[in-house]
Amino acid sequence: MTASAQNSNAQDIDVGLLAPTPRHPDSRLETDWLFLYEKLPPNQWLSADYIYKTSFWLSIHADIRKRQHTLTQIxxxxxAGDIEWSEYRSQISSRINQYIFKLHQHHNIEDTGYFPQFIRMYPQLKAGFEILDRDHVHLDALLNELQVLNSRLASNNTEDEALSKQVHQRLINTSELLSQHFTDEEDLVIPILGLN
Ligand SMILES: [Fe+2]
Ligand SMILES: [Fe+2]
Structure with a gap:
Protein backbone atom coordinates (compact mmCIF):
# COMPACT_ATOMS: atom_id res chain seq x y z
CA MET A 1 0.00 0.00 0.00
CA THR A 2 1.33 3.46 -0.94
CA ALA A 3 1.74 6.24 1.60
CA SER A 4 -1.03 8.24 -0.08
CA ALA A 5 -3.40 5.25 0.03
CA GLN A 6 -2.57 4.81 3.71
CA ASN A 7 -3.29 8.50 4.32
CA SER A 8 -6.54 8.28 2.46
CA ASN A 9 -7.59 5.25 4.55
CA ALA A 10 -6.63 7.03 7.74
CA GLN A 11 -8.71 10.04 6.70
CA ASP A 12 -11.71 7.80 5.95
CA ILE A 13 -11.41 6.25 9.40
CA ASP A 14 -11.09 9.68 11.02
CA VAL A 15 -14.13 10.98 9.20
CA GLY A 16 -16.04 7.85 10.24
CA LEU A 17 -15.03 8.31 13.87
CA LEU A 18 -15.82 12.01 13.90
CA ALA A 19 -19.21 11.82 12.19
CA PRO A 20 -21.91 12.59 14.76
CA THR A 21 -24.12 9.63 15.57
CA PRO A 22 -27.73 10.09 16.64
CA ARG A 23 -28.58 8.26 19.86
CA HIS A 24 -31.44 6.02 18.82
CA PRO A 25 -30.29 2.76 17.15
CA ASP A 26 -33.08 3.18 14.55
CA SER A 27 -32.72 6.94 14.16
CA ARG A 28 -34.10 8.46 10.97
CA LEU A 29 -31.84 11.53 11.25
CA GLU A 30 -29.39 12.16 8.43
CA THR A 31 -25.81 13.17 9.15
CA ASP A 32 -26.33 16.48 7.28
CA TRP A 33 -28.91 17.52 9.89
CA LEU A 34 -26.55 16.99 12.83
CA PHE A 35 -24.35 20.07 12.46
CA LEU A 36 -25.82 21.63 15.62
CA TYR A 37 -25.83 18.30 17.48
CA GLU A 38 -22.12 18.11 16.71
CA LYS A 39 -21.58 21.57 18.26
CA LEU A 40 -23.75 20.74 21.28
CA PRO A 41 -23.63 16.98 21.95
CA PRO A 42 -25.89 15.33 24.56
CA ASN A 43 -23.21 15.26 27.29
CA GLN A 44 -23.41 19.09 27.40
CA TRP A 45 -27.19 19.54 27.28
CA LEU A 46 -27.54 19.74 31.05
CA SER A 47 -24.31 21.59 31.76
CA ALA A 48 -24.49 24.96 33.51
CA ASP A 49 -24.11 26.87 30.23
CA TYR A 50 -27.16 25.29 28.59
CA ILE A 51 -29.48 23.78 31.19
CA TYR A 52 -31.54 26.97 31.58
CA LYS A 53 -32.42 26.77 27.88
CA THR A 54 -32.79 23.00 27.42
CA SER A 55 -34.28 21.56 30.60
CA PHE A 56 -37.92 22.55 30.03
CA TRP A 57 -38.11 20.46 26.84
CA LEU A 58 -36.24 17.50 28.33
CA SER A 59 -38.37 17.56 31.49
CA ILE A 60 -41.63 17.39 29.47
CA HIS A 61 -40.28 14.31 27.69
CA ALA A 62 -39.05 12.85 31.01
CA ASP A 63 -42.52 13.34 32.51
CA ILE A 64 -44.22 11.57 29.59
CA ARG A 65 -41.65 8.74 29.63
CA LYS A 66 -42.33 8.30 33.36
CA ARG A 67 -46.09 8.16 32.78
CA GLN A 68 -45.53 5.60 30.03
CA HIS A 69 -43.38 3.50 32.36
CA THR A 70 -46.02 3.59 35.12
CA LEU A 71 -48.76 2.48 32.71
CA THR A 72 -46.64 -0.44 31.52
CA GLN A 73 -45.89 -1.41 35.14
CA ILE A 74 -49.60 -1.46 36.05
CA ALA A 80 -48.67 -11.26 36.12
CA GLY A 81 -51.60 -11.75 38.50
CA ASP A 82 -50.22 -9.31 41.09
CA ILE A 83 -53.33 -7.08 41.08
CA GLU A 84 -57.03 -7.77 40.51
CA TRP A 85 -59.17 -6.46 37.68
CA SER A 86 -60.85 -3.76 39.78
CA GLU A 87 -57.51 -2.42 41.02
CA TYR A 88 -56.02 -2.59 37.53
CA ARG A 89 -58.96 -0.63 36.12
CA SER A 90 -58.95 2.00 38.83
CA GLN A 91 -55.18 2.47 38.59
CA ILE A 92 -54.76 2.53 34.83
CA SER A 93 -57.85 4.17 33.40
CA SER A 94 -57.48 7.74 34.64
CA ARG A 95 -53.72 7.58 34.10
CA ILE A 96 -54.23 6.66 30.44
CA ASN A 97 -56.53 9.67 30.03
CA GLN A 98 -53.92 11.99 31.57
CA TYR A 99 -51.16 10.48 29.45
CA ILE A 100 -53.17 10.97 26.23
CA PHE A 101 -54.06 14.52 27.23
CA LYS A 102 -50.42 15.43 27.99
CA LEU A 103 -49.18 14.01 24.69
CA HIS A 104 -51.82 15.79 22.59
CA GLN A 105 -51.08 19.05 24.41
CA HIS A 106 -47.33 18.66 23.85
CA HIS A 107 -47.64 17.75 20.15
CA ASN A 108 -50.03 20.61 19.54
CA ILE A 109 -47.52 23.15 20.89
CA GLU A 110 -44.77 21.61 18.75
CA ASP A 111 -46.88 21.48 15.56
CA THR A 112 -48.28 24.98 15.78
CA GLY A 113 -45.45 26.88 17.47
CA TYR A 114 -42.01 25.40 17.85
CA PHE A 115 -41.50 23.31 14.72
CA PRO A 116 -42.53 26.05 12.23
CA GLN A 117 -40.28 28.46 14.15
CA PHE A 118 -37.32 26.05 14.03
CA ILE A 119 -37.81 25.51 10.27
CA ARG A 120 -37.76 29.28 9.70
CA MET A 121 -34.48 29.43 11.64
CA TYR A 122 -32.94 26.39 9.93
CA PRO A 123 -34.64 25.63 6.57
CA GLN A 124 -32.06 22.89 5.95
CA LEU A 125 -33.67 20.88 8.79
CA LYS A 126 -37.16 20.95 7.22
CA ALA A 127 -37.06 17.27 6.14
CA GLY A 128 -36.13 16.27 9.69
CA PHE A 129 -39.09 18.13 11.16
CA GLU A 130 -41.37 16.57 8.54
CA ILE A 131 -40.40 13.15 9.91
CA LEU A 132 -41.35 14.33 13.40
CA ASP A 133 -44.65 15.73 12.06
CA ARG A 134 -45.47 12.35 10.52
CA ASP A 135 -44.65 10.66 13.84
CA HIS A 136 -47.23 12.94 15.49
CA VAL A 137 -49.88 11.84 12.98
CA HIS A 138 -49.00 8.19 13.59
CA LEU A 139 -48.98 8.72 17.36
CA ASP A 140 -52.37 10.46 17.20
CA ALA A 141 -53.85 7.40 15.50
CA LEU A 142 -52.38 5.10 18.18
CA LEU A 143 -53.62 7.38 20.97
CA ASN A 144 -57.13 7.48 19.46
CA GLU A 145 -57.20 3.68 19.46
CA LEU A 146 -55.96 3.67 23.04
CA GLN A 147 -58.66 6.18 24.00
CA VAL A 148 -61.42 3.99 22.53
CA LEU A 149 -60.10 0.92 24.38
CA ASN A 150 -59.77 2.91 27.60
CA SER A 151 -63.38 4.10 27.37
CA ARG A 152 -64.46 0.47 27.11
CA LEU A 153 -62.24 -0.37 30.07
CA ALA A 154 -63.69 2.43 32.19
CA SER A 155 -67.25 1.20 31.65
CA ASN A 156 -66.50 -2.51 32.01
CA ASN A 157 -67.09 -3.88 35.51
CA THR A 158 -66.66 -7.44 34.34
CA GLU A 159 -63.16 -8.75 33.89
CA ASP A 160 -62.15 -8.71 30.22
CA GLU A 161 -58.68 -10.10 29.70
CA ALA A 162 -58.83 -9.72 25.90
CA LEU A 163 -59.50 -6.00 26.33
CA SER A 164 -56.60 -5.64 28.78
CA LYS A 165 -54.32 -7.39 26.27
CA GLN A 166 -55.39 -4.93 23.55
CA VAL A 167 -54.66 -2.02 25.90
CA HIS A 168 -51.27 -3.53 26.69
CA GLN A 169 -50.41 -3.92 23.01
CA ARG A 170 -51.34 -0.29 22.26
CA LEU A 171 -49.18 0.85 25.18
CA ILE A 172 -46.24 -1.12 23.76
CA ASN A 173 -46.81 0.28 20.23
CA THR A 174 -47.00 3.83 21.55
CA SER A 175 -43.95 3.34 23.76
CA GLU A 176 -41.81 2.05 20.88
CA LEU A 177 -42.71 4.90 18.54
CA LEU A 178 -42.36 7.48 21.32
CA SER A 179 -38.92 6.22 22.25
CA GLN A 180 -37.70 6.73 18.68
CA HIS A 181 -39.62 9.99 18.24
CA PHE A 182 -38.46 11.63 21.48
CA THR A 183 -34.84 10.67 20.93
CA ASP A 184 -34.72 11.92 17.34
CA GLU A 185 -36.61 15.05 18.31
CA GLU A 186 -34.22 15.82 21.18
CA ASP A 187 -31.19 15.30 18.92
CA LEU A 188 -32.61 17.91 16.51
CA VAL A 189 -34.26 20.33 18.92
CA ILE A 190 -32.10 20.52 22.05
CA PRO A 191 -29.04 21.88 20.20
CA ILE A 192 -31.29 24.54 18.58
CA LEU A 193 -32.57 25.58 22.01
CA GLY A 194 -29.12 25.53 23.58
CA LEU A 195 -27.34 27.43 20.84
CA ASN A 196 -29.90 30.23 20.38
FE1 LIG B 1 -42.86 15.55 19.13
FE1 LIG C 1 -41.60 16.57 22.11
Missing part, protein backbone atom coordinates in the same frame (compact mmCIF):
# COMPACT_ATOMS: atom_id res chain seq x y z
CA UNK A 75 -50.45 -3.47 32.94
CA UNK A 76 -47.61 -5.92 33.65
CA UNK A 77 -48.74 -6.29 37.29
CA UNK A 78 -52.26 -7.22 36.19
CA UNK A 79 -51.07 -9.72 33.58
Missing amino acids: SDAYH
